[in-house]
Amino acid sequence: MRRELRGLFLGVRPHGRGRLPGRGRWPGRDRPHRRRHHGLATLRAKLTVMNVVILALGIVVATAVTITSMRHYLLDRIDSELVSSRTALENTGFTRAQIDALSAIGSLRDDLLLADAAGTLPRPETVFVAVDGEGRPVTFAGIPPTARQRELAAEVDDPRALAATDAITDVHFGGDTFRAVGARLGDGTVVVMATSVEAVRDGMAKSLKVDLGVGAGLLVLLGVLTLMGARHRLRPLEDMVETASAIAEGDLTQRVPARKDPVLEIEQLRLALNSMLHQVESAFETRERSAAQLRRFVADASHELRTPLAAIRGYLQLYDKGMLREQADRDRAGQRVRAETDRMARLVDELLTLARLDQQAELVFQEVDLSRLAREAAEDLRVQEPDRPVRVSADGPLLVRADESGLRQVAGNLLANVRIHTPGSAAVHISVTRTGDRVLLTVTDEGPGLPAEDAARIFDRFFRAGGGAGSGLGMAIVQGVVAAHGGEVTVDTAPGEGLSVRVELPAARRSAQAPEQPPRRAVF
Known part of the structure; x- marks a missing residue:
């Protein structure tokens, strides 16, 4: 059986000699993720070998149990027939002389030959011999002792002791093993009867060959079935390998496809892997977008700072070379230098504000009346532009939990955007309302409005619609401050229909009986 199992295992060869399974060759150069790994067995080969080993062990155990049971059954049958023959012979009470004188000796001989009445099994060889008091074989039933009978008599050391006990003993002669019993006749003669167990061995050998043949099959x-089943069931893992290889080469849009009749564990792995790949793709896109914004921000900041620096450097060079001889020229140059310095200072302050917002700066949160801030910002605008129509509407005091200086900057930037980009005669409407647990600050002007492509970029840093004045950072600061407060800012505009900016902030949750709380510092 060892040879058959060894031949079977040698016939099972892992697919591709340990190479990762795939549906075909990759185009182009050999990918590093798909190269062969010599000496590594595939999962389906391991599963196949494991199943074959388990079945082989089962076959070995089943065959051993079957052969052992068959041997015990056949030996028990032989012993039963020997005991039955001995009992029948002893119960007759005949002497050897009476047996010789019987006319029906032929029938008695048939009984002594232990013929198989059923005829379903091959009749084993049976030898019987009569021995005298000294153990020598004698004539019995008119038949002189043969060579086989003499061998049997020679192998039995004490025939009388054998006949005196019910035990069955094994004797060996003529190259075979026999089961032997002794029977005592009426005159004291002992008849030794022995049946060969060679037929049992032949039957066991044939059964073993049949079991080994069936087991090998x-x-x-x-x-074969395990290889086919494993190849089908593990195909999703091959898809995962191909998808991971494609993603490693830069194609982040690849996903592991679904298959018919999925296995629960593999389907869970597929869904988890696709979710992870989606997160990876989103993170990569976010990183690329952030890097692009950073490059654009650095370029725009450099450009914006270069302009006032160039102007200041130019006036200083004129002054150093003595080209500003008149006092009026020197005063005008000084005013321009101060103006450009103020412009650069404002630009640096706005950049620092955006940097702090990007780094989630610590804000001082307290209850702030947004209606009061709106009215104060409107008064500032009236002072700067007395001829501009400004209207403020508010639903009484509306409290929000916010950083007051940040909200003042939001309101100031919204009105500064109106002042810079609309004519002085364009009316402005500032409204503060409450909807549910949100407080809305809306600034609407009757200016020229913006086209859709400019409105989509209004919160981009350094974006100036139509190349207008300003640094292009005001609306970006508004969006950053509002986002730090957990709010949202939106715009509604169209060419010729003005611009409406809507700031939505969480309302303060304050009980009417609750005492005034001190300002709380929080990081957003």
Whole structure:
């Protein structure tokens, strides 16, 4: 059986000699993720070998149990027939002389030959011999002792002791093993009867060959079916390998496809892997977008700072070379230098504000009346532009939990955007309302409005619609401050229909009986 199992296992070869399974060759150069790994067995080969080994062990155990049971059954049958023959012979009470004188000796001989009445099994060889008091074989039933009978008599050391006990003993002669019993006749003669167990051995050998043949066939069939089943069931893992290889080469849009009749564990792995790949793709896109914004921000900041620096450097060079001889020229140059310095200072302050917002700066949160801030910002605008129509509407005091200086900057930037980009005669409407647990600050002007492509970029840093004045950072600061407060800012505009900016902030949750709380510092 060892040879058959060894031949079977040698016939099971892992697919591709350990190479990662795939549906075909990759185009172009050999990918590093798909190269062969010599000496590594595939999962389906391991599963196949494991199943074959388990089945082989089962076959070995089953065959051993079957052969052992068959041996015990056949030996018990032989022993039962020997005991039955001995009992029948002893119960007659005949002497050897009476047996010789019987006319029906032929029938008695048939009984002594232990013929199989059923005829379903091959009749084993049976030898009987009569021995005298000294153990020598004698004539019995008119038949002189043969050579086989003499060998049997010679192998039995004490025939009388054998006949005196019910035990069955094994004797060996003529190259065979026999089961032997002794029977005592009426005159004291002992008849030794022995049946060969060679037929039992032949039957066991034939049964073993049949079991090994059937077992070998089952092992081969199981190996083939396991390989086919494992190839089908593990195909999703091959898809994962191909998808991971494609993503490693830069194609982040690849996903592991679904298959019919999925296995629960593999389907869970597929869904988890696709979710992870989606997160990876989103993170990569976010990183690329942030890097692009950073490059654009650095370029725009450099450009915006270069302009006032160039102007200041130019006036200083004129002054150093003595080209500003008149006092009026020197005063005008000084005013321009101060103006450009103020412009650069404002630009630096706005950049620092955006940097703090990007770094989630610590804000001082307290209850702030947004209606009061709106009215104060409107008064500032009236002072700067007395001829501009400004209207403020508010639903009484509306409290929000916010950083007051940040909200003042939001309101100031919204009105500064109106002042810079609309004519002085364009009316402005500032409204503060409450909807549910949100407080809305809306600034609407009757200016020229913006086209859709400019409105989509209004919160981009350094973006100035139509190349207008200003640094292009005001609306970006508004969006950053509002986002730090957990709010949202939106715009509604169209060419010729003005611009409406809507700031939505969480309302303060304050009980009417609750005492005034001190300002709380929080990081957003």
